[in-house]
Amino acid sequence: MxxxxxxxxxxxxxxxxxxxxxxxxxxxxxxxxxxxxxxxxxxxxxxxxxxxxxxxxxxxxxxxxxxxxxxxxxxxxxxxxxxxxxxxxxxxxxxxxxxxxxxxxxxxxxxxxxxHVVRYMGEYQRVKAGIDSGRIGKVAVQRFSRAGSAPASAWFFAESTGGGIIRDLMIHDIDQAMWFAGPVASVFAVQNPPTVDDRVPVPVTSHVVLTHCNGVISHVHGSWLAQGMPFRTSVEVAGSAGRLRYDSAEDHSLRVDAVADPGAEDYLPPMSPQESPYYAEIADFVAAIREGRTALVTPEDGIAAVAVAEAAYASIAAGAPIEITPQVEEAAA
The missing domain is CATH 3.40.50.720 (NAD(P)-binding Rossmann-like Domain)
Incomplete structure (x- = not known):
């Protein structure tokens, strides 16, 4: 080739x-x-x-x-x-x-x-594997947090032209929430301080609550903070038989709080620190083209994430939850 x-x-x-x-x-x-x-x-x-x-x-x-x-x-x-x-x-x-x-x-x-690069980060992939294997039973609640220094470029702070903390920063965890728990039925969001005259203030925090079609509740938190503040992410998924948790501020290990299977040691393989998730996502797409297969992130995933972010802004404006209609049918891979 x-x-x-x-x-x-x-x-x-x-x-x-x-x-x-x-x-x-x-x-x-x-x-x-x-x-x-x-x-x-x-x-x-x-x-x-x-x-x-x-x-x-x-x-x-x-x-x-x-x-x-x-x-x-x-x-x-x-x-x-x-x-x-x-x-x-x-x-x-x-x-x-x-x-x-x-x-x-x-x-x-x-x-x-x-x-959507977070799907290629080893810790989040291991959470996904734990959910899909049934390791923590039926998922009930998910919590995501993402916070760090606000970006420097002015366009990030103009909501009407594609900026905003939810659309830019929190869309990562919105995508993860749907990757773990499926499509969303309703969205409720708040932001403090509020956007004024289309400008997002700094520091700023937003919290988005997603009710998934299967009943799972996801809490998604994001903050843009003062320059120099360290970047931190965390995820916790609680189910009927245990919990999966990762916090970047602690270390690079996924924490599992669950009863171990008889004779089991560690059911999740260690993450290799060698591979960049950005390399992994681009390599996956190139391989998907060459192999004629679907990549880990699809066009409909991209549409769904934008739709939920858009609903979050509508919820802030209305001060009420926003219902989401079923997402578009799967586009050609």
């Missing part, structure tokens, strides 16, 4: 972990961005291209790592030219726009991969 040609649209902070993964996979890389393209090209051996459309014409696959409000437009432009697409979360700023992108990809026969 000829060397894969990949075009990176964007050169911000997240672009570097994507570029590192592509370099490790041995692709021929191109990059375009209003700012920072030359630095990415120099550091990762990519070639700078003057504009987005020229880059799309050169490559087999487009990787979108730009501000959220631009994701849908760039994805549609790449799809229209028959290119496979990797798109950083969120897939779009609204569920409607995300569905349009997914439908366009399906109609064009190209692959679309929303980059």
């Amino acid at each position: 000829s060397t894969l040609k990949v075009g990176l649209i964007g050169a911000g902070g997240i672009s570097r972990v994507h570029a590192d993964a592509w370099r490790a996979l041995g692709v021929t890389g191109y990059v375009t961005s209003l700012v920072g393209a030359e630095e990415i090209a120099a550091d990762y051996g990519f070639e700078v291209v003057d504009d987005v459309d020229a880059l799309i014409e050169l490559v087999d696959l487009v990787d979108i790592v730009t501000p959220s409000s631009t994701h849908a437009d760039f994805a549609l432009r790449a799809i229209a030219r028959g290119r496979d697409v990797v798109c950083e979360k969120p897939l779009a700023d609204t569920a409607e726009a995300a569905a349009v992108v997914a439908e366009a990809a399906a109609d064009a026969g190209v692959r679309l991969f929303p980059a």
Whole structure:
């Protein structure tokens, strides 16, 4: 197979972990961005291209790592030219726009991969394995927390154009909650302090409560804090026969509070610290293309996460829970 040609649209902070993964996979890389393209090209051996459309014409696959409000437009432009697409979360700023992108990809026969990287983090994969194996019985309650320094770029704080703490930060754990417990039926959310004139204040905290279609309740907490505050995540899933828990501030081990099977030692294998989850997600998508299989994250997963985030903002505005209609039928993988 000829060397894969990949075009990176964007050169911000997240672009570097994507570029590192592509370099490790041995692709021929191109990059375009209003700012920072030359630095990415120099550091990762990519070639700078003057504009987005020229880059799309050169490559087999487009990787979108730009501000959220631009994701849908760039994805549609790449799809229209028959290119496979990797798109950083969120897939779009609204569920409607995300569905349009997914439908366009399906109609064009190209692959679309929303980059929800937390699914590729070993601790969360081990929680998922514990749930699926029945290790903690029937799941009842899930708790997720994600907090750290607020981002520096201004666009993150404009909710109307794809920013906001829920759509940017908490969408990671919204996706995890649905990965663990399935689709969501209703959403209730609060934020303190509130957004004023479309600007999210800092520090800011939000709490989102998800009621899943199967009755599981998920509590999702997120905070953007003052600069310099360390980043911390945690997850806890409680079931009828035990609990699975991970907290990044403690160490890198998943904690299991459950009765061990007779003769069992540790039912979960140790996580390797060697592999970047960003590499794992991109390698999975490339393998999915080559093997003709579904990747771990699908277009409908990307749509669902945006729909729940959108419902959370609607809940804050209404001061009441928001019901969610069933998600779109599965798009072509």
